[in-house]
Amino acid sequence: MLAIFKLKTGPRHRQELVNHLSVLAFTVTAIMWAFNLYFSTHIPLYIFIAFFLISGVTFAINKFGYSKVAATIGLVSFNLSIYAIASTESTQTGLHMYLGIFAFAALVIFGYEEWYLGVSFLIFSLVLYFAVFFVDLELLPKRYFNQREISTLFVINVLTFALTCSYLFFLVIANNYYNEENLKHNELQMRNQNKQLLKVNSELDRFVYSASHDLRAPLSSIAGIINLTGKTDNPEELKMYLQMINGRVGVLDKFITDIIQYSRNTRLELVRETINLEELINEVVDGLRFNEGVQRIDFKLNIPPETKITTDPVRLRMVMNNLVSNAVRYHDKSKENQFIEIDYSSGNPHVEISVSDNGQGIRPEHIEKIFDMFYKTASSTGGSGLGLYIAREAATRMGGSISVRSVYGKGSTFSLLLPI
Secondary structure (H helix, E strand, O other): HHHHHOOOHHHHHHHHHHHHHHHHHHHHHHHHHHHHHHOOOOOHHHHHHHHHHHHHHHHHHHHHOHHHEEEEHHHHHHHHHHHHOOOOOOHHHHHHHHHHHHHHHHHHHHHOOOOHHHHEEEEHHHHHHHHHHOOOOOOOOOOOOOOOHHHHHHHHHHHHHHHHHHHHHHHHHHHHHHHHHHHHHHHHHHHHHHHHHHHHHHHHHHHHHHHHHHHHHHHHHHHHHHHHHHOOOOOHHHHHHHHHHHHHHHHHHHHHHHHHHHHHHHHHOOOOEEEEEEHHHHHHHOOOOOOOOHHHHHEEEEEEOOOOOEEEEHHHHHHHHHHHHHHHHOOOOOOEEEHHHHHHHHOOEEEEEEEEEEOOOOOOHHHOOOOOOOOOOOOOOOOOHOOOHHHHHHHOOOOOOOEEEEEOOOEEEEEEEEEO
C-alpha cells in the first residue's frame, strides 16, 4: 500500500490512469457478458448495458480533460451499480468483491497528493461492501441462481478480481518506475546545467578581466601616441604616429568584432538551412582579400560545385571566417609558395570541411590550449584570443566539433566536422 501513496498523479498522469481504468472496466464487462452467454447464468442484459455506458461516459469526459470529474463520476457510478446488483443476489457469487477493486482504484487514481479523495472513496466502497451483507435494501428485482451457477459466477468473479487487481498493481509499479526515471533524468539534467553554469561563470569572470585589459591596452597606446604628437611638428614623425594609431585602432576593432561574434553565438537560436557551401566559402575568402599579406597567398578551394549542406549558416560563416583569417594571420612570410587550401568531404554520419596552410604552425605545447578563451601564444599577432574559442563553441552548437593537426614551422590543418 505504501507504493500507492507514493504514486504521483498530476493532471496528465491521472488522465492516463482513468483512460486505462475506463478501458479495463469496459473490457471486463465485455468478458463477463461473454461468460454469461456461454454459461447461461441469466444475468439481465440491462446490467451489462449500464456498465458499458458508465465506462463510455467516463472515458469521454476524461478525454475532454476533466479527469477528476470523470474519475468521480466513474467511481460513484460503478460503486453504486455493483452494490445495487450485489444486494439482489447471493453473496456466494462474490460480486461484492468488485467494490474492493474500486476502493483500490480510487487510491491509484488520486494518489498521495489528493489522498483525502482516495481515502473518501475507499471508505465509500467499504461502507457499500458491508451494506451488501447487513443492509436489506433491494434496488433491483431479486435474482436467484442454482448451485452450479453460483459456483460458476464465483470462479469467474474471483479470477476477474485477481486479474484486475494485478493490472492495477502493474499500473502503480509502471507509474512509479517512470516517475523514478524522470527524476533521474531531471537530476542528470540539473547536474549538466550546474556544470554549464559553473563553466559560464568561470568564463564570464575571465571574459570581464581579459576584455577590460585588452580593451584598455590599445586605448592606452593611442593616448600615449597622441601625447607624443603634441611634442613634434615633424611631418614624418606625425605620419608614423598616425600609422601607429591606425594599427592600434585595427587591433581594437578586431577585438570588438570578436566580442560581437561571441555574444551572437551565445544568444542566437540554432537555425538550420540548406546552403550552397561553395558560395559561402567564396564569400568568406573575398571578405579577407584586403587583409595584409593576402596577395602573396594562393587560395585553393576544393569544393565540388553546387555542394549543399544543411546547417546554421550564421555560425558556419563565423567558424570559417575565424579559421581562414587565422590561416592568413599566421602565414609564413619567409616561404615563397604560401597557400591556404579548403577541402570538403562527405560520409556518414558527418561532413568534413578542412582548412590547411603551410604557415608558421603551432608549437606542441600550445595545441591543447589554443581553443581556450583568451589564450594567446607568444607569436600572436594582435589577436584577441577569442577567435578559436568562438569557432569551437559555434561548432558545438551546430552539433559538430573542431580538431587540429599542426607541425611547427610547416603548417596546420583545422578540421570542422558537422552532422549530416
